[in-house]
Amino acid sequence: MERLSVDYESNVVKAIFDNNFKDEDFKKFANDILNKVQTSGKKKLLYDTRGLKVMSQEIQSWINEFWFPKAISMGISHMAFVVPENIFGEVSMKETNRKKEKEMGIDIKYFKCTNEAQEWVKNK
Numbered sequence: 001m002e003r004l005s006v007d008y009e010s011n012v013v014k015a016i017f018d019n020n021f022k023d024e025d026f027k028k029f030a031n032d033i034l035n036k037v038q039t040s041g042k043k044k045l046l047y048d049t050r051g052l053k054v055m056s057q058e059i060q061s062w063i064n065e066f067w068f069p070k071a072i073s074m075g076i077s078h079m080a081f082v083v084p085e086n087i088f089g090e091v092s093m094k095e096t097n098r099k100k101e102k103e104m105g106i107d108i109k110y111f112k113c114t115n116e117a118q119e120w121v122k123n124k
Helices: 023-040 057-073 087-104 114-122
Strands: 004-007 012-016 044-048 078-082 107-111
Touching: 004 023, 012 023, 012 114, 023 057, 044 114, 078 114, 107 114
Parallel strands: 012 044, 044 078, 078 107
Antiparallel strands: 004 012
């Protein structure tokens, strides 16, 4: 399965995260997502983060300080997350997003299964 793709039926950029990312690899992949948003013109994201464990504090800070501002400036409006099976990974991801969701106005929702996430983001 492709880690990064455009789903034209749902009108969304899809990304699959796993626990094999070191911090620099994570940053590169996150920037690749923004590049895919720019080239595709899609403003909604669907993240499958079921394979993630806890994100490092460095990555959480980088997402909030650098990635989210870029995403907002590109017009990203909706993000659907299929949450990690690991409770610590889920809490880590939600905590990172919560800080910017309120501040920057991105509509973020969390799901246990891909189909529900895809249906929600498709209808936004």
